[in-house]
Every structure is written in C-alpha cells, then in structure tokens.
Amino acid sequence: MTTTRSSAKYGFPGGRRLAAALLVSTVAGTxxxxxxxxxxxxxxxxxxxxxxxxxxxxxxxxxxxxxxxxKGQTRSPHLTCGTLKVPxxxxxxxxxxxxxxxxxxxxxKPGKRRGxxxxxxxxxxxxxxxxxxxxxxxxxxxxxxxxxxxxxxxRGVEHSTPQSCGLDDPSVSGLFPYPAADGSIxxxxxxxxxxxxxxxxxxxxxxxxxxxxxxxxxxxxxxxxLGEKKISYWGQSYGTYLGAVYRSLFQDHxxxxxxxxxxxxxxxWADQVADTWGKGMADRFPDAARVAAAQDSTLKLGTSVxxxxxxxxxxxxxxxxxxxxxxxxAVSLDGALLRNMTYALLLHNDTLPVLAKFWxxxxxxxxxxxxxxxxxxxxxxxxxxxxxxxIPADNQATMFMALTCGDAEWPHDVDGYAxxxxxxxxxxxxxxxxxxxxWACAFWxxxxxxxxxxxxxxxxxxxILQNRRDNATPWExxxxxxRTLGDGSVFVGVDNGGHYVYDEGSACADKATVGFLAxxxxxxxxxxxxxxxxx
Numbered sequence: 167m168t169t170t171r172s173s174a175k176y177g178f179p180g181g182r183r184l185a186a187a188l189l190v191s192t193v194a195g196t197x198x199x200x201x202x203x204x205x206x207x208x209x210x211x212x213x214x215x216x217x218x219x220x221x222x223x224x225x226x227x228x229x230x231x232x233x234x235x236x237k238g239q240t241r242s243p244h245l246t247c248g249t250l251k252v253p254x255x256x257x258x259x260x261x262x263x264x265x266x267x268x269x270x271x272x273x274x275k276p277g278k279r280r281g282x283x284x285x286x287x288x289x290x291x292x293x294x295x296x297x298x299x300x301x302x303x304x305x306x307x308x309x310x311x312x313x314x315x316x317x318x319x320x321r322g323v324e325h326s327t328p329q330s331c332g333l334d335d336p337s338v339s340g341l342f343p344y345p346a347a348d349g350s351i352x353x354x355x356x357x358x359x360x361x362x363x364x365x366x367x368x369x370x371x372x373x374x375x376x377x378x379x380x381x382x383x384x385x386x387x388x389x390x391x392l393g394e395k396k397i398s399y400w401g402q403s404y405g406t407y408l409g410a411v412y413r414s415l416f417q418d419h420x421x422x423x424x425x426x427x428x429x430x431x432x433x434x435w436a437d438q439v440a441d442t443w444g445k446g447m448a449d450r451f452p453d454a455a456r457v458a459a460a461q462d463s464t465l466k467l468g469t470s471v472x473x474x475x476x477x478x479x480x481x482x483x484x485x486x487x488x489x490x491x492x493x494x495x496a497v498s499l500d501g502a503l504l505r506n507m508t509y510a511l512l513l514h515n516d517t518l519p520v521l522a523k524f525w526x527x528x529x530x531x532x533x534x535x536x537x538x539x540x541x542x543x544x545x546x547x548x549x550x551x552x553x554x555x556x557i558p559a560d561n562q563a564t565m566f567m568a569l570t571c572g573d574a575e576w577p578h579d580v581d582g583y584a585x586x587x588x589x590x591x592x593x594x595x596x597x598x599x600x601x602x603x604x605w606a607c608a609f610w611x612x613x614x615x616x617x618x619x620x621x622x623x624x625x626x627x628x629x630i631l632q633n634r635r636d637n638a639t640p641w642e643x644x645x646x647x648x649r650t651l652g653d654g655s656v657f658v659g660v661d662n663g664g665h666y667v668y669d670e671g672s673a674c675a676d677k678a679t680v681g682f683l684a685x686x687x688x689x690x691x692x693x694x695x696x697x698x699x700x701x
Contacts, residue, residue: 225250225391227268232295233325236552242299245271250391252321252384255375255614262372266384267325268318268391271298275311281394281421283313283683284385286320288403288427291338291565293324301400304669308684313398320408321384322376322565329376329565330558331365338563343603344502347486349591351584354604362609365567374614376568382412382618389419396421398683403427403639403665404569406630406647407434413628413654414621422683425655426631427639427665430646431620435570436577436607438643440586443601444594446640450512451475451596453635453663458522465526474525478508479595481529490531493541495548504528505598507547512637513665515700520546571607574617578608620650628655629682631667631675638665648692657692671698 232247247269254262273279285297298315319326333340341361343354365373385408389397398421401409406425413420429438455474458467468474486501497503511521524547527540536544553559577583583604591599628651632644641659648657658679660672668679674695681687 225387227388227391229270232269233267234555236554238552241296242271245269245296245299247295249325250384250387252387254372256380256383264321264327265325266318266321266327266388267295268316268388269295269298270317271302271315273311273314278311279314280312281314281396281398282316282389282392283309283398283400284316284318284388286318286399286401286405286408288401288405289323289562289566290404290569291320291323291562292404293319295319295325306680306684309680312684314392316388316392316397318385318388320381320565322373322561322568324554324557324561328557328561329369329373329568330560331361331564331567332368332558333361333364333560333563336558336560336563338566339503339506341563341566341606342502342506342600343605344486344505344598344600345587345591345603347483347501349588349599351587351603355580355583358604358606359609361567361606362571365564365606366611369564371611373564373568374572374611376565377572377614378408378411378569379415379573379615379618381408382415385412386416386419389416395419398422400424400426404429406639407431409628410620410647410651411618413624413651414618417621417624420625420627422686423628424631424668424679424683425628425647426667427636428630428632428644428647429639430643431650432646433643434574434617436574436605439605440590440602442640442643443637444590444597445642446637447509447512447596448594449640450635450637450663451478451508453515454508454512454518454521457518458525461522465522467522467525467529475596477529478525481525481532482598484532485528488532490528490534492531492544492548493536494545497548499528499531501598502600505596505600509637511547512663515662515664515670567606567610570605571610572613575613576605576607576610580604580608583608622650622652622654624651624654626654626656626688629679629688630655630657631660631679632657633660633662633664633667633670635663636665637663656688658689658695659693660695660698662698671700673697673699 227248227250229246229248232245249265249267251263252266253259254264285294285301287294287297294317297317302310302315322329345351346353396419399409407429409423409425410431413423433441452471455471458465458474459469462469467477482501482504485499485504489498489500491498511517523543527543530536530540586602587599590602630644630648632641634641648655658675660667660675662670667675672695674697678689
C-alpha cells in the first residue's frame with residue numbers, strides 16, 4: 167500500500183534500508199484464530215462523533231522534547247512533541263486509555279496563521295512524528311506561514327502505545343506471500359495461520375481496536391486538544407484512506423485536504439491488493455527497464471524493455487529455486503526478496519538507476535560472479551536501518567496486519583486463494599501471484615466494527631494527487647477514490663512514475679497543491695499534468 171517520502175533516501179519499513187518505506191504501498195478470516203472475541207455489532211456512525219476530546223474531557227497536549235531518535239539521526243529543535251490520552255475502544259470511553267504521540271512545527275508567522283495541517287505518511291503503520299520537518303523542507307513560505315504542521319504516530323505505531331506480536335521475522339516484507347517456485351501456496355498458508363495465531367496469543371483481543379476508524383477518531387481528538395474548529399490534512403498512500411475515513415466521520419471538522427498516492431476506499435483491503443497491485447507493477451516496471459536498457463554496455467541486462475523484463479523474470483525464477491547468499495548480510499537473496507526490493511526502489515524516480523545496478527548485482531550473485539561494484543550496490547541496498555529506542559522490532563509488521571486485517575474482513579477459503587493465485591500468477595508475472603495469495607487476514611478474527619463507508623460529495627475541499635504509473639497505489643485506485651468522493655474532490659493526474667506527486671517534477675501539480683493550501687482555491691476542473699521534468 168505505501169511508503170513514505172522519507173528524510174532518509176532509502177528506508178524499507180520493517181527492516182532494511184532501501185528506496186523509501188514500503189507501502190504496500192498499499193497495501194497491500196474459516197476457523198478464526200486471531201485477536202479476541204467477536205465484534206459487538208458497533209457501526210461506525212454510532213461512534214462517528216466521539217473523539218478523544220469528547221470522551222476524555224478537555225484533553226490538552228503539553229509540548230516538550232520529542233522522543234529519542236536512532237543513533238546518528240537529528241531533528242530540528244523547533245519541533246516539539248507531546249502525548250494525548252485516547253480511549254482504546256470508543257464504544258467504552260471510560261475504559262482503557264492509550265497514548266498518541268503528537269508533534270508540532272509552528273508557523274513563524276502567527277499573524278498569517280490559518281490553522282493546522284495534520285500529516286500522515288502512510289504505510290500502513292508508519293510513524294509520523296518527524297513528517298512536519300520533512301514536509302517543511304519542500305513547502306514554500308506561502309504554505310508554511312499559514313499552518314502549524316502537525317505530525318503524529320498513529321495508535322499502536324512507534325511512540326503511540328506500540329504494539330508487538332513478537333514475530334520471528336520483524337519485516338513488513340516478510341508478510342508478503344510469494345508462492346513457491348512451482349506456484350504452491352502450502353507454505354504461505356502455514357505462515358499466514360502462524361502469524362495470526364501469534365498475534366492472538368500475544369496481543370490478544372485488544373489489537374482489534376487498532377483500526378483506521380479509531381485512528382480517525384484519534385485525529386479528531388488531536389483537533390480538539392489543539393483547540394481547532396477544523397483541521398487541514400495531507401495524507402500519503404495509506405494516509406489517503408485514513409483521510410477519506412476522517413472526512414466521512416467528521417466532515418464538519420475537515421478544512422483543506424490533500425490526498426497523494428491513493429487507495430480506493432471501496433476495495434479495502436483484500437481487493438486493493440488483489441485487483442490493482444499486479445497491474446501497478448506492470449505499468450511502472452518499464453520505466454526502470456528503460457534505465458537498465460540504456461546501460462546495456464555495462465549492465466548486460468538487455469537492450470530493450472522486453473529483453474530486460476525477460477532477464478528479470480528469469481532471475482527471479484532462478485532465485486526462487488536457488489537463493490544466493492549475500493556477502494556480509496544475514497539473509498539470502500531469493501525471488502521474494504528480489505521482488506520486494508524492486509517494488510521499493512520503483513517508488514521514486516531517482517532510485518531507478520540504483521535498481522538497475524541492483525538487478526545486475528543480483529544476476530551476478532546468482533551466477534557466483536560478483537564484482538567489487540556489485541558488492542558496493544548490495545551493501546548500499548541491504549544496509550541496516552537504525553531503529554529508535556523503545557520501539558519493538560516487529561512494530562510496523564504487527565500494525566500492518568492489525569490495520570489491513572482489522573479494517574475489513576477478508577475471504578477465508580484457502581482453496582479459493584490457491585485458484586486465484588494461479589490465475590494472477592499467469593496474468594501478472596512480475597508479481598508472481600503474491601497479491602492474490604493468502605495473507606494472515608484469512609485467519610484473523612472478525613473486525614471490531616464494519617468498515618467506514620466513505621461519503622460521496624460534501625464540501626468541495628479535497629485535492630487528489632495521482633501519478634499515472636504508481637506501482638504502490640495504481641492509477642485506477644486514485645480514479646476510484648475520486649469517483650467515491652464525487653464533487654467533493656478534484657483530481658490531478660500526472661504523467662509520471664513513482665508513488666509521490668508533489669515536488670517530483672511537475673510544476674502543474676505543485677502549483678495546484680500550493681495554491682489550494684495557501685488560498686483555498688481548487689482547480690475549476692480535473693487536471694492532467696504532462697510537464698514532468700525529472701530531477
């Protein structure tokens with residue numbers, strides 16, 4: 167489902183340094199074995215108006231120092247942080263409370279201040295405390311003078327009462343169910359069942375309350391704690407779904423909204439993964455293949471998109487059958503890891519040259535003929551990611567499952583997954599059947615509440631930014647979100663690849679974004695921007 171526009175160039179959520187953080191980018195339960203008792207029948211509209219401020223009194227945030235960073239990382243002294251107490255279960259506001267960590271980068275021009283711009287980097291389950299500083303580096307004064315930039319770690323994530331299932335493999339990428347070389351999903355079924363059971367046995371029933379609907383309610387609690395009548399919002403990737411849910415539950419409190427790299431709210435989450443991911447990869451992959459083909463004299467991967475694609479698919483199949491040890495790393499390179507690294511490095515245009523070199527290094531590695539240049543590329547791609555103190559290693563993986571499995575119920579029929587995986591594997595060879603395969607969600611407990619129905623229409627206050635060749639949340643997902651919101655949104659499509667739109671080379675898209683945030687003016691009609699200049 168998504169990743170983040172990270173301040174670090176490479177960062178693969180859940181573990182190793184790579185190209186931005188992963189989405190799944192999006193994303194992406196017969197015998198239910200995961201997290202707790204059955205839902206109590208609560209519908210979103212029954213608790214839609216209940217936010218932390220209303221259920222926990224006049225909550226305020228005391229601002230001070232932010233949590234410690236990983237070794238070697240720094241942040242601006244102007245960024246301050248605090249925590250807000252919110253109900254674990256909004257149906258029982260007097261019960262257990264959890265912490266939500268919040269950050270603030272205040273405007274330098276209080277006299278021009280319009281309000282707050284709340285930010286979410288997606289994931290699902292990426293922390294957002296440092297997002298204000300990251301976004302401030304890309305935004306002009308016309309926007310920065312108007313808003314306090316507000317970041318937060320969503321409930322259960324990083325510094326917001328972090329959750330952990332104690333998974334043996336703490337990486338998000340380890341959750342992606344690539345079939346065996348022969349197409350079998352037997353091992354995927356066993357792992358999905360084991361992960362669901364592990365979460366049930368460790369975190370238990372409380373994990374079901376760490377869903378998108380409750381995160382949106384937490385956001386409204388932040389709004390009230392800040393003393394704001396409305397909040398503006400910028401969500402990326404998974405954050406677009408979170409924003410659409412907030413807009414539906416709290417329409418009267420929504421000011422200006424930017425949604426970038428979008429999730430179709432009618433497909434959450436099984437269909438978002440199964441219906442779009444294969445095509446998204448097929449649309450985006452040629453951009454990287456052209457980069458590789460242009461360097462055939464040194465990379466030897468092929469002189470055309472077709473030849474490079476053939477080389478890549480042959481390499482992936484070879485690694486599926488015979489993984490290759492990575493010098494200096496604790497893991498071997500198999501087909502699944504090759505595909506996951508490819509997915510992550512496709513998220514940004516400026517990592518495509520690294521991806522082409524990585525393919526060459528992986529091909530040499532599979533033939534036991536690595537060069538010094540190959541070793542340098544592999545070291546760069548697989549360098550360890552520093553972790554912040556106090557955050558469980560599997561926190562993002564745990565919360566990735568909590569959200570993707572807990573927002574909406576998945577199919578439970580194992581045989582159906584096998585059938586769909588075989589068909590998907592044939593139709594979309596680049597993703598090898600993974601999107602249609604079985605996830606832990608097939609064995610997850612019934613969600614705590616029904617998925618929020620995203621409301622059509624409403625105020626004309628939402629700008630949708632979508633790249634034409636986005637491998638994480640494909641073009642069709644952005645179109646689907648726009649269709650769902652209807653006249654309440656304006657669609658800005660861009661003839662570009664990658665997961666992010668703003669500040670990625672289109673003056674047309676940037677002008678629409680900045681103009682909307684600074685003045686409130688939305689384009690009169692949907693736009694398609696073709697003016698991309700690669701950095």
